[in-house]
Amino acid sequence: MRKISFSDAINEALREEMRRDPRVIVTGEDVAGGATIRGFERRDAWGGVFGVTRELVSEFGRDRVIDTPISESAYLGAAIGAATQGYRTVTEIQFLDFIGVCLDQVVNQAAKLHYARGSKGSGIPLVIRAMVGAGVRAGGTQSQSFYSAMAHFPGIKVVAPANPADAKGLMLASIRDQDPVFFMEHKGLYETSGEVPEGEHLVPLGRASVVREGEDVTVVAIARMVQVAERAADLLKAEGIGVEIVDPRTIAPLDYATISASVAKTGRLVVVDEDTPRCSVASDIVGLVASRDFDALRSAPSMVTAPHTPVPAAPELEDAYTPDADQVMAAIRKVVA
Amino acid sequence: MNTTSITDEQMVGLFETMTLIRVFEERVHSLFQDGELPGLLHLCSGQEAVAAGVMAHLGAADMITSTHRNHGHALAKGVSPASMMIELYGRSGGTNDGKGGSMHIADASVGHLASGGIVGAGVPLAMGPAQAAKLDGRPDVAVTFFGDGGAQQGTVLESMNLAAVWALPAIFICENNLFGQATPVAYASAVAPHQRAEGFGLPSELVDGQDAVAVFEAAGRAVSRARAGNGPTFVECQTYSYHGSWEGESKRSYRLPEVETDFRTRDPLRILDERLADSLQGWADIRDQIEEDMHDVVDQAVEAGRNAPRPDPAAGLVGVYADELVDVDRDGLSTY
Numbered sequence: 001m002r003k004i005s006f007s008d009a010i011n012e013a014l015r016e017e018m019r020r021d022p023r024v025i026v027t028g029e030d031v032a033g034g035a036t037i038r039g040f041e042r043r044d045a046w047g048g049v050f051g052v053t054r055e056l057v058s059e060f061g062r063d064r065v066i067d068t069p070i071s072e073s074a075y076l077g078a079a080i081g082a083a084t085q086g087y088r089t090v091t092e093i094q095f096l097d098f099i100g101v102c103l104d105q106v107v108n109q110a111a112k113l114h115y116a117r118g119s120k121g122s123g124i125p126l127v128i129r130a131m132v133g134a135g136v137r138a139g140g141t142q143s144q145s146f147y148s149a150m151a152h153f154p155g156i157k158v159v160a161p162a163n164p165a166d167a168k169g170l171m172l173a174s175i176r177d178q179d180p181v182f183f184m185e186h187k188g189l190y191e192t193s194g195e196v197p198e199g200e201h202l203v204p205l206g207r208a209s210v211v212r213e214g215e216d217v218t219v220v221a222i223a224r225m226v227q228v229a230e231r232a233a234d235l236l237k238a239e240g241i242g243v244e245i246v247d248p249r250t251i252a253p254l255d256y257a258t259i260s261a262s263v264a265k266t267g268r269l270v271v272v273d274e275d276t277p278r279c280s281v282a283s284d285i286v287g288l289v290a291s292r293d294f295d296a297l298r299s300a301p302s303m304v305t306a307p308h309t310p311v312p313a314a315p316e317l318e319d320a321y322t323p324d325a326d327q328v329m330a331a332i333r334k335v336v337a
Numbered sequence: 338m339n340t341t342s343i344t345d346e347q348m349v350g351l352f353e354t355m356t357l358i359r360v361f362e363e364r365v366h367s368l369f370q371d372g373e374l375p376g377l378l379h380l381c382s383g384q385e386a387v388a389a390g391v392m393a394h395l396g397a398a399d400m401i402t403s404t405h406r407n408h409g410h411a412l413a414k415g416v417s418p419a420s421m422m423i424e425l426y427g428r429s430g431g432t433n434d435g436k437g438g439s440m441h442i443a444d445a446s447v448g449h450l451a452s453g454g455i456v457g458a459g460v461p462l463a464m465g466p467a468q469a470a471k472l473d474g475r476p477d478v479a480v481t482f483f484g485d486g487g488a489q490q491g492t493v494l495e496s497m498n499l500a501a502v503w504a505l506p507a508i509f510i511c512e513n514n515l516f517g518q519a520t521p522v523a524y525a526s527a528v529a530p531h532q533r534a535e536g537f538g539l540p541s542e543l544v545d546g547q548d549a550v551a552v553f554e555a556a557g558r559a560v561s562r563a564r565a566g567n568g569p570t571f572v573e574c575q576t577y578s579y580h581g582s583w584e585g586e587s588k589r590s591y592r593l594p595e596v597e598t599d600f601r602t603r604d605p606l607r608i609l610d611e612r613l614a615d616s617l618q619g620w621a622d623i624r625d626q627i628e629e630d631m632h633d634v635v636d637q638a639v640e641a642g643r644n645a646p647r648p649d650p651a652a653g654l655v656g657v658y659a660d661e662l663v664d665v666d667r668d669g670l671s672t673y
């Protein structure tokens with residue numbers, strides 16, 4: 001199968017879905033770029049700050065790939081409102097860190113409009129693309145991974161793909177979904193490549209994937225942390241430890257059944273997450289296993305997360321902040337000991 | 338043109354500040370290109386006249402808030418170039434102990450309260466020092482900088498209203514450098530940002546941000562108004578960023594060559610240099626000395642950055658909370 005990058009996989013999903021459904025539109029700051037500049041009527045300057053939406057405007061035009069002012073509350077609100085009129089907007093908030101400026105539109109509007117309309121509701125189909133992840137030395141306001149905060153709100157769905165194939169499949173499914181979906185893109189994954197099926201490739205929301213099988217310990221890892229867990233698992237083979245890696249792919253609604261089945265098999269759990277530890281997806285998963293599958297556990301579950309601090313800028317500090325394979329191996333050795 | 342009240346000495350001061358900023362930013366640009374500096378950097382070469390012209394009226398008790406494009410504001414406000422450079426190197430002992438990096442440079446001891454990576458977020462923050470000065474009966478003012486892109490944020494519009502209804506000694510400086518990333522202000526803003534001020538009840542001015550004297554005078558009027566207890570002012574400065582949006586930005590083709598050339602021709606340092614040549618005897622020698630001195634200052638800052646120690650990785654774990662009565666561990670748990 002051909003290999004493409006994570007970034008190209010998202011671009012391909014958007015393109016295919018925009019071809020299939022004329023009501024799909026893309027909005028955000030510089031998602032086309034260069035609006036009103038001579039020569040850029042159809043061409044795009046950037047296609048987003050990391051080029052994920054590049055060349056969409058040349059195929060679909062500026063009526064469907066729409067640059068916005070830096071007015072997140074207004075354009076996110078517009079996307080929610082347009083959803084009530086049959087449009088499916090894929091809107092980009094750039095870095096998830098920026099969601100604070102328009103959080104009411106998420107928490108009280110997107111999340112609740114459908115529910116509050118009772119039986120007359122028909123959903124708020126909408127995708128909010130947001131970049132997460134440390135590693136660019138940008139400091140605390142452009143490096144966070146607080147997707148757990150979005151997952152907290154009933155009515156909001158959250159996906160976090162870890163490889164190009166899932167990025168494409170989850171994007172197609174997210175656009176077709178009837179609810180507001182946060183689509184979390186880890187900056188450190190954009191350049192990674194992998195096999196991606198051409199054409200229709202749907203990865204349903206709410207289904208985890210077992211990335212590799214093993215007998216001794218279940219490692220649940222999210223987004224870029226799946227790679228880190230795989231490196232740890234490779235290295236631990238030499239020590240005779242069999243690691244099973246589960247990638248939830250969708251954080252809300254979480255596929256607990258797959259996690260539960262894996263823990264039933266291995267009896268041990270490590271959760272690896274780049275987010276901070278308190279009130280996080282990691283602590284949530286540990287809590288679920290402890291309360292629902294306590295009897296399956298042969299040792300106390302462990303969490304490998306960032307520390308409970310903002311993301312620092314300096315390279316040494318940021319590297320120390322981000323969970324790595326050594327930390328994952330140490331946690332695994334402890335739970336299997 | 339209009340006769341100006343600015344003195345030669347004040348103009349020389351502006352030139353010195355602007356030269357420091359230009360030399361600093363050009364060094365940062367090449368150090369980043371050489372792979373010596375990490376980070377996400379937004380330079381302000383081309384915009385020096387705004388920082389210098391505004392800050393010339395402020396003392397350490399006057400607070401500013403800045404943006405992601407903050408190096409010039411910091412230098413003009415008196416933040417140490419060496420401390421800033423150490424921060425940009427990601428070493429320890431700089432302005433933010435390696436925790437902040439380029440986008441979060443600040444030093445409250447010289448009245449620089451905050452910068453940051455969230456567009457529009459610094460503007461509400463500046464309302465606080467303005468409110469405090471008013472409540473304390475001090476003549477101090479607060480100045481907030483934001484871009485033409487930032488001017489589209491609700492936070493800015495809400496702050497304009499708050500400053501007007503509370504009659505705060507706050508000064509809104511909109512640095513209109515024509516673009517927010519690759520989006521032209523003419524697309525993102527239905528009217529020029531300063532035109533909104535009237536509707537909010539703020540006096541406003543539109544000035545040539547390439548002309549340090551024009552900025553100096555407009556800022557002087559705004560600061561006097563605020564110090565006299567007559568409330569906020571909005572000043573839009575038309576300017577241009579020579580290095581685009583951020584360092585490493587790949588596509589620059591959205592910047593039309595004629596606009597680029599126009600602003601480079603009206604380089605703020607050149608305009609001021611010409612003014613000084615007209616009015617100050619022996620200016621050429623003074624200028625050469627200033628340029629030499631500022632290169633020395635920046636050379637020393639770079640040396641300081643190179644020689645500063647790398648931070649201890651554990652240093653990132655402290656200082657999350659200010660209250661030392663309750664200890665909090667790595668996992669965010671209380672350890673009393």
Ligand SMILES: Cc1ncc(C[n+]2csc(CCOP(=O)(O)OP(=O)(O)O)c2C)c(N)n1
Binds near residue numbers: 070405455483514
């Ligand atoms: C709330 C928020 N939205 C978007 C961004 C991404 N962003 C960074 S710089 C920038 C453009 C800012 O334009 P402007 O305010 O005109 O300042 P300039 O960069 O031109 O100096 C954008 C959109 C951000 N940092 N914060």
